[in-house]
Amino acid sequence: MAKVTIDGVIYELNPENNLLQECLSQGLDVPYFCWHPCMGSVGACRQCAVKQYRDENDTKGTIVMACMTPVSDGAILSVDDEQTKAFRAGVIESLMTSHPHDCPVCEEGGECHLQDMTQMSGHNYRRHDKKKVTHHNQYLGPFISHEMNRCITCYRCVRYYDDYAGGTDLSAQASHHHTYFGRFEEGTLENEFSGNLVEVCPTGVFTDKTFSENYTRKWDLQVAPSVCVGCSVGCNITPGERYGTLRRVVNRYNDEINGYFICDRGRFGAHYVNSESRIRGAKDASGLSIAVGDAEAKLGVVMQEENVIGIGSPRASNEANFALRSRVGAENFYSGHSDDEHAALEIIISALRDEAFHCPSIREIENADAVLLLGIDVTNVASRVALALRQSVRNLSKNLAQESRIPVWQDSAVRELAQDQLSPLAIFSVGATRLDDVATFKVNLAPDELLKAAVQLDSVISGESVDGSHADIGPTPKCLNQISEALLGASNPLIVCGTSAGVEMLRVATNIGHSIRAQRDVAVDLALLPTEGNSVGHALMVREGNTLGEAFERIAKNSIKSALILENDLYNRAPSAKVIAAFESLENRIVIDHIETKTTQASTLLLPSTAFSEHEATFVNYEGRAQLSFQVNDCGTSAKAAWRWLLDEESHSPDSVISKCSEDISDFSKLTECLPKAGSLVAGMKVPRQSHRYSGRTAMSAKANVHEGKQAVDKDSVMSFSMEGVYPQKDASILASPWAPSWTSNQSISKFQSEVNGALKQGQSGVHLLSRCNKGFKYKVEVPEKTIQGLQIFPAQHIFGSEELSGHAPPIQERMTDAYAAISPKTASEIGVDAGDFVRFRGSEICVEVSIRVLVPDAVVLVYPGNRAAGVHFNFRDIGRSQILERVETAPEKIASTRLGLSQLLVNDLFGERG
Amino acid sequence: MATFFKLVLLVKDTLISQVVSLWKVFMHLFVETDTVQYPEQQPHMFSRWRGRIILTRDPDGEERCVACNLCAVACPVDCIALQKTETEEGRWYPDFFRINFSRCIMCGFCEEACPTNAIQLTPDFEMAEYKRQDMVWEKEDLLINGTGKYHETNFYRIAGKAIPGKDKGEARNELPPVDTRSLLP
Secondary structure, eight states: OEEEEETTEEEEEOTTSBHHHHHHHTTOOOOOSSOBTTTBBOOOSOOOEEEEESSTTOSSOEEEEGGGSBOOTTOEEESSOHHHHHHHHHHHHHHTTTOOSOGGGOTTTTSOHHHHHHHHHTOOSOOOOSOEEEOOOOOOOSSEEEOGGGOOOOOHHHIIIIIITOOSSOEEESOGGGOEEEOSSSOOOOOTTGGGHHHHOSSSSEEEHHHHHTOOOGGGOEEOOEEOOSSTTOOEEEEEEETTEEEEEEEOOBTTTTBTOOOHHHHHHGGGGGOTTBOOSOEETTSOBOOHHHHHHHHHHHHTSSOOEEEOOTTSOHHHHHHHHHHHOGGGEEOOSOHHHHHHHHHHHHHHHBTTEEOOOHHHHHTOSEEEEESOOHHHHSHHHHHHHHHHTTHHHHHHHHHTTOOTTBHHHHHHHHTTOOOOEEEEESSOOTTGGGOSEEEEOOHHHHHHHHHHHHHHHTTOOOOGGGTTTSOOHHHHHHHHHHHHHOSSEEEEEEGGGOHHHHHHHHHHHHHHHTTSSSOEEEEEEOSSTTHHHHHHHSOTTOOHHHHHHHHHTTOOOEEEEESOOGGGTSOHHHHHHHHHHOSEEEEEESBOOHHHHTOSEEEEBOOGGGSOEEEEOTTSEEEEEOOOSOOOSSOBOHHHHHSOSTTOOHHHHHHHHHHHOGGGTTGGGGSOOGGGSGGGOOEESSOTTOOOTTTTTTTTOSSOOOOOOOSSSSEESSSOSOOOSSOGGGOOSOOBTTBOSGGGGGGTBSSTTSOBTTOOOOEEOOOOOBOOOOOOOOOOOSOOOSEEEEEOOOTTTSSTTGGGSHHHHTTOOOOEEEEOHHHHHHHTOOTTOEEEETTSOOEEEEEEBTTSOTTEEEEEOOBTTBSSOOOGGGSOSEEOEEEESSOOHHHHHHOOOSTTOHHHHHTTOBO | OHHHHHHHHHIIIIIIHHHHHHHHHHHGGGSOOSOOOTTTSOOOOOTTOOOSEEEOBOTTSSBOOOOOOHHHHHOTTOOEEEEEEEOTTOOEEEEEEEEETTTOOOOOHHHHHOTTSOEEEOSOOOOOOSSGGGGEEOHHHHBOSSOTTOSSOOGGGTSSSOBTTBOTTOSTTEEEEOOTTOOOO
16 A cells, blocks of 8 residues: 555555546545546546645646556645646636537436536636537437537547447547547447447437437436346346336446446346336236236136146246245246256256356456357357456456556556457357457357367366367367467466357356366356346246246146246247147136236236336346345336235235245345345435435426325335435445436446445445355266258347347337348358348248358358347247258248348448358 | 603603604595506516516527426426427427426526526416416416517527537537548648
């Protein structure tokens, strides 16, 4: 620690950081623009000027940029110095010379870093008598609006988009006061993390287009801390509501998980909550609406029968799954995963209990210095992990910088030093992935060969002799040796695999983990990624052997008359024929869901449940970390949280369900630790969901009735549906939307962190449910012999469309594509098809468009089944593992009428993959 | 002597003052009355009187309100609620704009907060209703066909945002849009 005197006060600062970061950590107000806690310093904006003195006798001092000045022991500084203040006011005045008079019509207004910094620096009136520079805007797709006039050229956008997120289509153009940030041509911003530009841009150049359509100022949003259910990462988010609809989702800082950034599926996919296809009332078998009381009575009658089975859901909360499990009995509670995914999750859970491994958080993934990706397209399955992996490949440059005694925060110096050198990232995949541009080793093979190559790699790592018979197709022994050396030589090696890679590949991934573990003293980082928000939590509740297939078999034996299906579309989980057969033999098909699916259409009793923002719930992410998500608003319909349909509502609250769950299921024994601590509230007062500036309270509902109703009371949680109460400043875990005096934007988060980039002050980041006490073993992997005719099928994933719920969000639908079959040019010429032709899978009615891609291995077809919410789609499980494609002369009429087209297949554009 | 002075004082303090008062009251019979025959007789209202709130139009005849929400947040009784929407060309305007006059205290903070001079208080105070519900005014009730007290203000002609009839670089004090492909300084 270095002792530094700032304005006469002695602070102990971390000498590894720059002065600006340390000043902010100490809670000092130093204005800045170009610096970002995640992106280091470049010293572009000159706003963070402070005065540095040589020694006690120096009265004149020198103005330095805090972000470019290392903390040095004994330094004497001043932030409040008059000359420095005048300097900062001058800088902001010149930055503002061309800033338009736009604040009232700007979406950033009220949470604008530029507004904050202008006020802080004391600039009021424009004295510059020349004309303002103006720019044309660009269309940047359905997510982001562009208003280039507002730019102050801090370069944060390109530094984030290009350098941090790996985007290629946003650049700084022209020079001097003509500098322009945009695309070469108008068009959709391709990067999957483009939404973060909204929060990274300190002004209103990049704003949330979906939010602007139903715009509400920050102070008017009713917010609560929530958790994203878009994938298995469990990013922390803050949804905002007004007039009963979800208005937007922004990132909520969590130092261990998402940090400052979330993906576009999480940010824009949550709009499904407002979708037309939401279920707003109970319905009977004929689809007619019935009253809540009648629905409850009907449910009660069915539940009196013996042997009612329940099928859970990986997208429903722990509480909903637990309530179903309690209601039908653990022996009648079945997995809502498909059988292969369930098998995959069993491997994941046993890996989570295995003491040989450590499951890294996103922050830890960023620290990995050698990564092996096995068969998973991370960007499209668990996007936030891909963004972290992109940072991990820069660890080499950070090491080089430290060797050369360059501070790591000197962003451009570190990048210049490392040039193209990256930490090793080995990608084993079928076809291209979005991380190929930073991969050191790329193994692109057909699924079966890929598995063989991974098994070979395992042998190389464990030092066994390698069977060289596949050297002609797979990676060379030299390549495998290099990957092995990289992983064994690294201090933080990481293996990433997922359920989408298949069960066998998951086994290989754990085997490789064991092989590495055998050669080092500490646990190996192993991240195995399921696809859905509560996959792990749901799988932990299912008794061994209670798979979906088992449930169908019991139904087929005719011993079961009634089934309760919780928030799950079974047509995505099993072949359609099996689902239809099961539904036909069931007398009562009770479905609880909040969005219309094919399964809800087949229900005999449909009970409406609430979406993620309308109830309090816990979810378990890929690490086995349980996190609490608060209710944001009341849904305003007769829908109830799923568990309320199943358990006695009067005697239960979310907290009591959580407690009961932790008592009943040993794996969930720590779940109650998610709940806010009793002592964290100020004088027992609730935490307000509305800001202290919440407006329009006596007019919002006055059109319906001028007499204002009583404020809604939240009996269940520590939050209130009003502006009454006190923010518990000490326990920032109930911090939904950061705000501090002079800091209205999300940059105010530094006021709530123990230090910049550190944990929230006394905040919690969830609870790890599972303890590592098992000794793992190596699985026996079965490499299939190529005996089958035709093409090997491998599922393609898409960030926009592969997930059930986000597909209902209109902005996401604009980025979705139809189902397709991607094949290599060679395979295409063998079948005799061209790009844009339609093919049928032999023996089925399924007919899809062909997409020809250079990087798809020969004799492989990458199949994307589309999304039921829009466009051409089919049930992926209706096609077998290996298939023959036949050309179709004319596409069926049904397809022609529902087509979205394949224009949004961005992976092609990035890597020149189009055939 | 002393008794005489006491008597004089007594007369001065009580009797004379009472007689004078009586006289003054009597004289009021011949003074012009302050009471006006309202409503037949209308009082003179000064233009800065804070009465009925209106929404005005800019000199081009378009709605001045850009739905920035500043009036709503400034309102101490929270009686203004509105929702922003925009035309296809990007001009912001309120989808609905509601003032609950049964809560309004005519403080004029909304007018002070308004960056476009859209919301203005007028000298009209005759807003009594028999039913409280009728005191909820919507945009149709509030919006007038004129500029109100401030004739010149035309926000969109100053702001950088492009709207129909005013493209980028055409607002007051603006250069034409930059050609990013040009190499000239």
